[in-house]
Amino acid sequence: MPTHPLLQLAKEIIFRVPTSMLPVEPVGVLFWVVLLLVWLQYRRMAQMEEKIHGFVSNNPWYHTATSAAYGIAGGVVGSFVLVLGGVTLQQQDILYMWPVAILLMLVSPRLLCFSYAGGLVSLSHLIFGWPANINVASIMALVAVLHMMEGLLVRLSGHQAASAVYVDRPSDSEEPVVGAYLIQRFWPIPIMVVFLLQLPPEALGEAMDMPGWWPLIDIAAPAGAGWVRVIIPVVAALGYSDIAITEKPAQRAGRSAVFLWWFSLILLALSFATAQNPSWAWMAALFAPLGHEAMVHSGNRREMQGKPLFVPPGDGVRIMDLRSGGPGDRLGLQRGDVILSVNGEPVLCRDELRDVLASAEQLTVAVRRDGGCRILKRSTHRPGENMQIITAPERGDRRNVDVNTRGVLVRWARALLRRLMG
Numbered sequence: 415m416p417t418h419p420l421l422q423l424a425k426e427i428i429f430r431v432p433t434s435m436l437p438v439e440p441v442g443v444l445f446w447v448v449l450l451l452v453w454l455q456y457r458r459m460a461q462m463e464e465k466i467h468g469f470v471s472n473n474p475w476y477h478t479a480t481s482a483a484y485g486i487a488g489g490v491v492g493s494f495v496l497v498l499g500g501v502t503l504q505q506q507d508i509l510y511m512w513p514v515a516i517l518l519m520l521v522s523p524r525l526l527c528f529s530y531a532g533g534l535v536s537l538s539h540l541i542f543g544w545p546a547n548i549n550v551a552s553i554m555a556l557v558a559v560l561h562m563m564e565g566l567l568v569r570l571s572g573h574q575a576a577s578a579v580y581v582d583r584p585s586d587s588e589e590p591v592v593g594a595y596l597i598q599r600f601w602p603i604p605i606m607v608v609f610l611l612q613l614p615p616e617a618l619g620e621a622m623d624m625p626g627w628w629p630l631i632d633i634a635a636p637a638g639a640g641w642v643r644v645i646i647p648v649v650a651a652l653g654y655s656d657i658a659i660t661e662k663p664a665q666r667a668g669r670s671a672v673f674l675w676w677f678s679l680i681l682l683a684l685s686f687a688t689a690q691n692p693s694w695a696w697m698a699a700l701f702a703p704l705g706h707e708a709m710v711h712s713g714n715r716r717e718m719q720g721k722p723l724f725v726p727p728g729d730g731v732r733i734m735d736l737r738s739g740g741p742g743d744r745l746g747l748q749r750g751d752v753i754l755s756v757n758g759e760p761v762l763c764r765d766e767l768r769d770v771l772a773s774a775e776q777l778t779v780a781v782r783r784d785g786g787c788r789i790l791k792r793s794t795h796r797p798g799e800n801m802q803i804i805t806a807p808e809r810g811d812r813r814n815v816d817v818n819t820r821g822v823l824v825r826w827a828r829a830l831l832r833r834l835m836g
Contacts, residue, residue, distance in 0.1 A: 419622040420498055426645065427493040427606050432486055434604045434647035441604070444649045448602040451516075451651070453478040455523055455600050456575065463577055466814045469737045469802050477575050477599075484571050485601035485652075488563040493606035495559045497645055500629020502608045503552040508648050510535045510545050511553070515651065523598065524655035524710070529681075532557040533702035540699060550695040551688035555631050556650075557702055558682035560603065564652045565674035567601055572654050572667035575599045578735035578804045579815040581657070583718055591813055593724025593734050593806040594717075595658040597667065603650040612640045631689045656713065657817055660720035662750070673709050680705070714817075724806045730754040730782065731767050732806040740802030745777060746790040747803060752782040764805050772798045 435445040456474035463470050495501075511531045518525035536550045576595040583590055610633045635641035658666035684698035724734055730752040736742040747753075753761055756779050761767040771777075777792040 419624050422622065423497050423645070424494065427490060427497060430645075430647060431489045431493055431604055431606060434606075434649075435482075435486065441647045441649055445602055445604055448649055448651050449478065449482055451519070451526075452481055452600040452602060455598065455653075456481075458523075459575065459577055459598055462815065466579065467804055468800075469740065471735050471737055471804075472575050472577060473738075480571065480574065481599070481601050484567050485603045488567050488601060488652075489603045489605040491566065492559050492563040492603065495562065496556065497606050497608055499631075500608060500624075501552060501555045501559070501631045502549075502610050502629050502633050502643060503556060504547070504549060504610055504633060506545060507548050507553050507556070508607075510548065519653070523600075524653060526600065526651055526653035527706065528557045528560055528650060528652075529702045529706040533699055533704075533706075536695070536699035536702070540695060549633050550692075550699055551631050551685050552633065554681055554685035554688065554698040554702060556607070558678045558685055560605075560650055560652060561674050561678040561681070561706075563603065564601075564654065565671040565678060567652065568599070568654050568667050568674060569671035572597060572599050572656070572670065573663035576658065576663040576735075578724075580807045580811055580813050581659070581815060581817050582813045583659075583722070589722055589725050591807050591811055592659055592722040593732075594722075594817075595663045595666075595724075595734075596815060596817065597654065597656040597658060597663055599654040601652045603652055604647055605650055606645050607648050608643050609646050610635060610641060611644050611646075612636075612638065613642055613644070614640060631685065655710075657717050659717040659722050659724070661723060666717075670713060673713065677705055677709055726763070726806055726808055727752050727782075729760075729762065731761055731764060733803050734806055735804040737802040741795075741799055742801040742803040745779065745792050745801075747779075747781065747801075748783065750783070754780045754782055754787070756780075763808055767805075771795075771801065 434441055436442045437446055453474055456472065456477045459472055460470045460474045463472065511528060514534055515526060515528060515531035518530055532553045535545065535548065536553055539545055539548050539550065576597045579594055579596050580591055581594045583592055608629065629643070654670070656666060656670055661669075681698065681701060684694060684701055687694040688698050724732065726732060733742070733747055733749060733751045733753065735749055736747055753767060755761060756767065756770040756777060757774055758778070759770050761770060774795050775797060777790070777795045779790045781788050781790060
């Protein structure tokens with residue numbers, strides 16, 4: 415009994431997506447190059463934490479490994495949507511987007527996103543006619559599916575790489591400096607894409623008898639023989655940058671995932687409309703970068719103007735983060751705990767906590783967690799030992815990070831400008 419062609423495609427996707435990352439072909443080498451860029455971004459986060467807090471709470475090697483695993487899984491899901499839906503691209507559609515995406519990442523890490531690169535390439539084609547012979551509908555459909563996958567990845571793991579920081583809010587705010595979590599997550603995505611290629615007769619294999627509705631977004635084959643649709647692995651990159659002030663990182667990531675899904679559905683609808691009527695190409699090309707930027711700014715404005723969660727509770731010391739395996743972690747402290755007392759002595763601020771720990775040889779710590787009170791004990795404690803915890807900012811604290819993250823090119827340009835100005 416012959417196998418249904420869509421089932422054959424599904425089996426090929428499941429096999430070829432994981433194997434496409436092997437560095438035996440150009441696409442596998444590109445995957446590892448992207449993974450190196452991802453590691454460099456996580457290392458930069460770790461260096462920032464070391465500089466601010468004296469220890470690293472987000473291990474770059476761990477996050478790089480998990481990003482690769484999640485990216486491969488996301489690539490399988492995205493490949494099902496693209497290939498089984500028959501979204502057809504040309505090689506130049508991908509080749510032009512990658513250099514633009516890398517350049518934008520060097521300006522700011524949060525711009526490592528194909529919505530900006532794809533939108534700029536499409537707009538350049540519509541306005542200037544360059545690059546020529548690209549398919550805006552296919553590019554926008556690819557961007558939409560990638561953001562659908564980004565929403566899934568953000569929902570599952572977006573909150574895992576969150577750095578506790580102090581940030582400024584508007585000067586008229588009741589709390590001008592508040593605690594926040596700076597979230598930055600990156601994924602390399604190996605994904606299968608349907609390409610329209612012209613192949614010599616000896617390279618043509620047996621064609622599948624596809625359903626009549628397939629493909630949904632197609633490209634008219636140029637004149638000449640040998641034009642076929644071939645499934646080829648490519649590598650994409652997704653980046654998620656966010657800030658959590660009014661809610662915990664997991665809640666913030668969940669909210670962002672919903673907005674990403676809405677964004678991807680609207681863009682996917684615009685790409686289908688463009689395939690039917692090319693006049694929709696302008697709307698799709700504009701919506702990709704502008705809609706994504708509006709989504710980012712709307713979320714940031716909500717966080718900056720909403721009620722902050724990470725402020726002093728008034729009756730203790732709130733913990734924002736702690737080093738994994740450090741003294742505080744071994745004691746049993748967790749993110750969000752409020753330390754109420756140590757060895758029976760109330761602690762209302764960071765200095766009082768430090769004073770009590772300076773002379774304590776054993777610890778009995780009362781904390782408020784999830785609305786209840788818990789007692790944590792440790793039989794031995796070295797007086798003055800750093801608990802390696804990050805507490806919510808107190809009155810008089812200043813910001814320790816600028817939420818407007820800058821890329822390598824911007825940092826180099828600013829350093830050069832300072833040098834030239836003496």
